[in-house]
Amino acid sequence: MSKGRILRAGRQRHEPGQSLVTVTLPVTPELIPSFLVVAYYFVPPGEIVADSVWVDVKDTCMGTVGGSEPGVGVSETLGWALEVDGVSGPRGDP
Numbered sequence: 001m002s003k004g005r006i007l008r009a010g011r012q013r014h015e016p017g018q019s020l021v022t023v024t025l026p027v028t029p030e031l032i033p034s035f036l037v038v039a040y041y042f043v044p045p046g047e048i049v050a051d052s053v054w055v056d057v058k059d060t061c062m063g064t065v066g067g068s069e070p071g072v073g074v075s076e077t078l079g080w081a082l083e084v085d086g087v088s089g090p091r092g093d094p
Contacts, residue, residue, distance in 0.1 A: 031055075
């Protein structure tokens with residue numbers, strides 16, 4: 001859950017005798033700046049065990065910014081080149 005929306009829901013199979021169940025969760029731009037993981041399971045006779053954890057995602061630049069220095073003899077009115085490389089849209093949204 002991030003920004004009040006459920007982004008992923010699912011079930012993980014628990015085999016008899018298995019003590020640990022793992023889930024891989026790729027961190028996408030939708031999960032920035034933080035997201036909540038909620039997990040629960042049932043134990044006989046019908047008891048629910050639940051827990052949750054907030055994950056703060058380190059926000060980093062998804063592109064680079066570069067430029068070139070003005071050449072010798074170029075006046076300030078001519079300006080200089082600025083090159084911006086990155087993912088299109090805010091935070092990588094298409």
